[in-house]
Amino acid sequence: xxxxxxxxxxxxxxxxxxxxxxVPGPELTAIVNVGDDTELHxxxxxxxxxxxxxxxxxxxxxxRGWGLEGETWQAMAMVGHYGGVDWFSLGDRDLGTHLFRxxxxxxxxxxxxxxxxxxxxxxxxxxxxxxxxxxxxxLVTTVDEGEIPFQxxxxxxxxxxxxxxxxxxxxxxxxxxxxVLDALDQAxxxxxxxxxxxVSIDPVLAVPGITDRLRARRxxxxxVSPIVGGRALKGPADRLLVELGREASAVAxxxxxxxxxxxxxxxxxxADLAPAIEHHGxxxxxxxxxxxxPARTAALAQVLLSAIR
Amino acid sequence: xxxxxxxxxxxxxxxxxxxxxxVPGPELTAIVNVGDDTELHxxxxxxxxxxxxxxxxxxxxxxRGWGLEGETWQAMAMVGHYGGVDWFSLGDRDLGTHLFRxxxxxxxxxxxxxxxxxxxxxxxxxxxxxxxxxxxxxLVTTVDEGEIPFQxxxxxxxxxxxxxxxxxxxxxxxxxxxxVLDALDQAxxxxxxxxxxxVSIDPVLAVPGITDRLRARRxxxxxVSPIVGGRALKGPADRLLVELGREASAVAxxxxxxxxxxxxxxxxxxADLAPAIEHHGxxxxxxxxxxxxPARTAALAQVLLSAIR
Numbered sequence: 001x002x003x004x005x006x007x008x009x010x011x012x013x014x015x016x017x018x019x020x021x022x023v024p025g026p027e028l029t030a031i032v033n034v035g036d037d038t039e040l041h042x043x044x045x046x047x048x049x050x051x052x053x054x055x056x057x058x059x060x061x062x063x064r065g066w067g068l069e070g071e072t073w074q075a076m077a078m079v080g081h082y083g084g085v086d087w088f089s090l091g092d093r094d095l096g097t098h099l100f101r102x103x104x105x106x107x108x109x110x111x112x113x114x115x116x117x118x119x120x121x122x123x124x125x126x127x128x129x130x131x132x133x134x135x136x137x138x139l140v141t142t143v144d145e146g147e148i149p150f151q152x153x154x155x156x157x158x159x160x161x162x163x164x165x166x167x168x169x170x171x172x173x174x175x176x177x178x179x180v181l182d183a184l185d186q187a188x189x190x191x192x193x194x195x196x197x198x199v200s201i202d203p204v205l206a207v208p209g210i211t212d213r214l215r216a217r218r219x220x221x222x223x224v225s226p227i228v229g230g231r232a233l234k235g236p237a238d239r240l241l242v243e244l245g246r247e248a249s250a251v252a253x254x255x256x257x258x259x260x261x262x263x264x265x266x267x268x269x270x271a272d273l274a275p276a277i278e279h280h281g282x283x284x285x286x287x288x289x290x291x292x293x294p295a296r297t298a299a300l301a302q303v304l305l306s307a308i309r
Numbered sequence: 310x311x312x313x314x315x316x317x318x319x320x321x322x323x324x325x326x327x328x329x330x331x332v333p334g335p336e337l338t339a340i341v342n343v344g345d346d347t348e349l350h351x352x353x354x355x356x357x358x359x360x361x362x363x364x365x366x367x368x369x370x371x372x373r374g375w376g377l378e379g380e381t382w383q384a385m386a387m388v389g390h391y392g393g394v395d396w397f398s399l400g401d402r403d404l405g406t407h408l409f410r411x412x413x414x415x416x417x418x419x420x421x422x423x424x425x426x427x428x429x430x431x432x433x434x435x436x437x438x439x440x441x442x443x444x445x446x447x448l449v450t451t452v453d454e455g456e457i458p459f460q461x462x463x464x465x466x467x468x469x470x471x472x473x474x475x476x477x478x479x480x481x482x483x484x485x486x487x488x489v490l491d492a493l494d495q496a497x498x499x500x501x502x503x504x505x506x507x508v509s510i511d512p513v514l515a516v517p518g519i520t521d522r523l524r525a526r527r528x529x530x531x532x533v534s535p536i537v538g539g540r541a542l543k544g545p546a547d548r549l550l551v552e553l554g555r556e557a558s559a560v561a562x563x564x565x566x567x568x569x570x571x572x573x574x575x576x577x578x579x580a581d582l583a584p585a586i587e588h589h590g591x592x593x594x595x596x597x598x599x600x601x602x603p604a605r606t607a608a609l610a611q612v613l614l615s616a617i618r
Binding site: 040041043077093096102118 | 349350351353383386387390391392393394399400401402404406408409411412413414
């Protein structure tokens with residue numbers, strides 16, 4: 001049973017952690033958002049790719065949900081000493097990942113090649129593909145500062161500012177990374193992780209070719225709603241949906257994805273929304289979706305695999 | 310009494326540390342080699358500028374003589390985990406300096422501006438000028454690998470390989486950083502630190518305009534020999550002089566510098582070389598030159614200031 005998973009960061013990483021024990025490495029392909037990537041201090045930073053690797057390696061900080069366990073912050077303290085840009089916290093261990101990635105990219109390696117090298121170093125066996133090796137950047141239009149890069153919105157502003165539009169710079173010219181379209185064609189089922197539809201999954205869908213493939217395979221595409229009980233489990237998905245004229249609900253998620261997703265898994269607490277979701281032509285599965293511990297994560301992965309089989 | 314000092318790394322840093330208590334900040338200008346600079350992992354690294362700052366700030370590692378006290382190595386351990394390039398050790402605290410420098414250069418600041426910001430953050434009051442803001446790189450021709458960048462020779466090969474030539478890439482097109490020529494014109498005396506003549510001071514002299522200025526002021530230029538008792542106090546100056554057809558002695562240093570240096574300070578142990586040095590038309594001062602502790606460093610600085618006055 002081969003599976004491809006469209007991924008953002010934390011939510012996707014947790015879902016993958018549930019799938020890894022159940023799906024053999026060669027059968028599992030993560031197709032990962034790079035719209036969050038940023039160049040900072042001369043380094044290429046890929047937050048979603050790293051969150052997935054660190055999580056699957058069991059090295060992620062449990063407390064923060066991102067970055068590495070056992071992290072220290074000496075480099076950033078020094079940047080602060082100089083009055084430099086220190087709102088984007090880079091731990092010392094994490095910096096090693098960015099140094100390696102930047103060095104390899106400078107040598108001409110693709111983001112995909114470097115990502116595979118990093119995943120391999122952590123002992124991971126799944127295939128982890130950035131959706132594109134080309135430059136794709138999520139830009140967010142805020143009411144008070146105009147259009148700003150995603151990380152300025154997400155980290156510097158703590159996603160605590162009203163947004164009027166989201167744009168994926170470079171998406172039109174971006175080519176799917178080698179292997180991405182094949183994985184979407186060949187996977188028996190395609191999952192959409194409970195990531196932010198607006199700023200994590202949409203940049204993946206914005207790469208030419210991806211949406212067409214999903215549309216063609218809509219019946220085989222299963223998404224997990226990142227909105228539970230009207231709220232995002234993490235991050236600004238709820239707020240963004242409202243600011244962009246939708247509502248913060250699993251129904252809005254179904255509507256958002258309806259062209260490319262045949263089935264939406266929603267949480268038990270939202271069971272009464274199933275009819276409205278089906279009304280949008282999206283099949284609905286009701287299950288516990290909150291991956292708050294390994295057992296629940298494993299249970300959700302089982303639900304998804306059962307839905308597939 | 311205004312003084313300009315041509316500087317490499319460790320030897321120059323120690324000499325400056327002796328001078329700082331004796332010469333008011335506004336009267337002291339360090340003109341620093343950038344031929345050792347390197348781009349690694351996407352970061353701009355300026356070893357000589359940093360060694361001077363860290364030393365003058367009292368933050369340098371006493372044990373290593375370079376880098377920062379209280380340093381940790383988490384980032385490099387991670388680079389090693391990935392099989393990356395880890396022969397050039399960058400401490401976590403030190404990385405903060407490179408992150409800040411690289412970020413500011415990326416914003417369009419000159420190396421000189423960034424260096425001043427870094428020096429100011431450490432409370433330094435001297436004027437510290439990279440000899441040029443342009444790209445100048447020392448390249449070393451080795452017998453077994455051909456021409457390699459300086460840090461590959463110095464760090465990766467532990468300067469333990471025979472050298473047949475040294476070249477300063479970019480020197481012809483490099484312009485002295487703003488303030489450098491003025492400092493050389495206006496300083497009452499010009500010192501040449503006991504740095505490596507071949508790979509630390511020569512790249513400074515290679516920047517168009519510098520050598521002419523020194524020649525014109527030769528009588529006011531005082532160098533301290535980095536060769537004591539036929540050996541370099543640190544690094545490969547002795548070996549390089551021999552490999553390039555000279556001898557490892559203070560006499561060879563006098564000969565190397567004779568066009569631009571009017572006076573050479575040599576160590577007591579080399580007192581018998583004074584006549585041979587004077588024979589090259591270089592005035593000779595004999596004094597204890599080994600800056601092995603603060604008292605000896607202060608004493609050498611006093612000797613230099615007395616020689617000047």
